[in-house]
Amino acid sequence: MKLSEFKLIELLAKKLPTLPPEVTVGIGDDTAVIKKDEGYLLLTSDALVEGSHFLKEWKEKLNNFYYYLGRKLLSISLSDIASMGGIPEYAIVNIGLSEKTETEEMEELYEGLADCCREFSVTVVGGDTVSSKTEFFDVTLTGKCKNFMLRSEAKPGELVAVTGTFGDSRAGLEILKGKGKEDNYLLERFLNPIPRVKEGVEARNLGVKCGTDVSDGLVFNLYTIANSSNVSIHIEGEKIPISRELLNFVGNSEIALNYALFGGEDYELIITLPENLQDKVESLGFKVIGEVKEGTGVFLDGERLPEKGYDHFKT
Ligand SMILES: Nc1ncnc2c1ncn2[C@@H]1O[C@H](COP(=O)(O)OP(=O)(O)O)[C@@H](O)[C@H]1O
Ligand SMILES: Cc1ncc(C[n+]2csc(CCOP(=O)(O)OP(=O)(O)O)c2C)c(N)n1
Ligand SMILES: [Mg+2]
Known part of the structure; x- marks a missing residue:
């Protein structure tokens, strides 16, 4: 990719239809903000990708590496909700698994994810599981607030x-x-x-x-x-x-x-x-x-x- 991450997002965003009136904040802040009843719905997504965010070989150095990866997967999106001043609610989890991925590793990842869910009162309500050349893990998280920071x-x-x-x-x-x-x-x-x-x-x-x-x-x-x-x-x-x-x-x-x-x-x-x-x-x-x-x-x-x-x- 020749463009910077942010120039690319800017370019791609221009292709999208204009925002409907209930979308108070679209692309460009830590989460989207959507008007709902008396307050707002917050929506954010972040990924952890093998090679970009972690190396599989780190598993050899730490026997609970995937536990931590599961925690971090949710924590990085929780941080986006935090930066808006919101309370986290529901998560969707997409996982891409390679030929090298072991069942026990995914169990460990979900133990980390579950502990983080318990600590921050987040409920996982779905996701998607696919094969991939390299591993990737992705969380979409909702939150709520009466007022938000930008x-x-x-x-x-x-x-x-x-x-x-x-x-x-x-x-x-x-x-x-x-x-x-x-x-x-x-x-x-x-x-x-x-x-x-x-x-x-x-x-x-x-x-x-x-x-x-x-x-x-x-x-x-x-x-x-x-x-x-x-x-x-x-x-x-x-x-x-x-x-x-x-x-x-x-x-x-x-x-x-x-x-x-x-x-x-x-x-x-x-x-x-x-x-x-x-x-x-x-x-x-x-x-x-x-x-x-x-x-x-x-x-x-x-x-x-x-x-x-x-x-x-x-x-
Ligand atoms: N592929 C994409 N399509 C649409 N919006 C995107 C895409 N990638 C990032 N964004 C949006 O661009 C903004 C900046 O993204 P990013 O730097 O990843 O935010 P953050 O650091 O808060 O995770 C955010 O509002 C994010 O939702
Ligand atoms: C193998 C490896 N190389 C480099 C890094 C460092 N690194 C990867 S992503 C990143 C920045 C934050 O991640 P990003 O996906 O841009 O998060 P966002 O801004 O979307 O929240 C850093 C410092 C890493 N974690 N692992
Ligand atoms: Mg991001």
């Missing part, structure tokens, strides 16, 4: 805040690829991201209007807010949350910051909020990392950052 609602003068720490997942991926020293915390952060559903709902309940989650990298997802809100975002390097484990893994704070900014698969939330909500969102566990201003772009300590992140057709 990428396009950031306003100049607001603060930018995030949950959790950044860059750990990329380090976990490197460990699985055989680079660097083993670290269970970092591995866990890659294999078992915890979607911030509670934080998303609570932020929205406080009146926060802008949110997204971080799958392609902190900077890239800050750009999705900046671009769709027509604002600039200014963050401070020393405020970016970085774990002790990541610092130990990479050895110095400059490289750790690079992992945090561009790593990807963090599945943490970014929100923007008016200053008067700062204490309240901090008590939910969010940390302020910067501010929203007029203009365009994302800046770190005054310097414009490149709009780069994970792109399926570039990496």
Whole structure:
């Protein structure tokens, strides 16, 4: 594919018929938003594909690898519902199995999926099972909300805040690829991201209007807010949350910051909020990392950052 992931989606979206009036948000945010009764239906889909998101050989390194894959499969869509401030409800699961797939692996995948369903009160209501050259797993998830957060609602003068720490997942991926020293915390952060559903709902309940989650990298997802809100975002390097484990893994704070900014698969939330909500969102566990201003772009300590992140057709 010659185009970037996002240019391609833009091109394909133009082919589709115009939206009916009940579709409040179509392609372009973390979930679709569809007006329903007194509130909204949220709808999202994400896939995990052998070769792109995981390697089958990782099974040899971890005896419960497919359990974690089952959890992550649901968690990545839960993170999209979380970023809208929604409550997850129903899931459809499509699985593509190769000649190498074993029954026990799929049982393990479904045990992970089931545990995650129990933890977040999600009900699997169907799916599809097909053969494929390489394995793939795909979840479509619905959610509900009375009000939602969007990428396009950031306003100049607001603060930018995030949950959790950044860059750990990329380090976990490197460990699985055989680079660097083993670290269970970092591995866990890659294999078992915890979607911030509670934080998303609570932020929205406080009146926060802008949110997204971080799958392609902190900077890239800050750009999705900046671009769709027509604002600039200014963050401070020393405020970016970085774990002790990541610092130990990479050895110095400059490289750790690079992992945090561009790593990807963090599945943490970014929100923007008016200053008067700062204490309240901090008590939910969010940390302020910067501010929203007029203009365009994302800046770190005054310097414009490149709009780069994970792109399926570039990496
Ligand atoms: N093949 C596709 N057809 C229609 N919409 C798509 C397609 N792929 C992605 N999208 C939409 O494009 C937007 C961006 O996708 P993506 O970056 O995958 O979102 P996210 O990081 O929240 O999963 C989303 O609204 C998503 O639903
Ligand atoms: C084998 C392998 N190589 C690279 C990665 C890293 N990686 C794959 S997808 C991705 C970004 C997020 O995934 P995507 O499918 O784009 O999620 P979405 O933005 O749609 O939520 C990253 C960092 C990986 N997990 N596994
Ligand atoms: Mg997606």
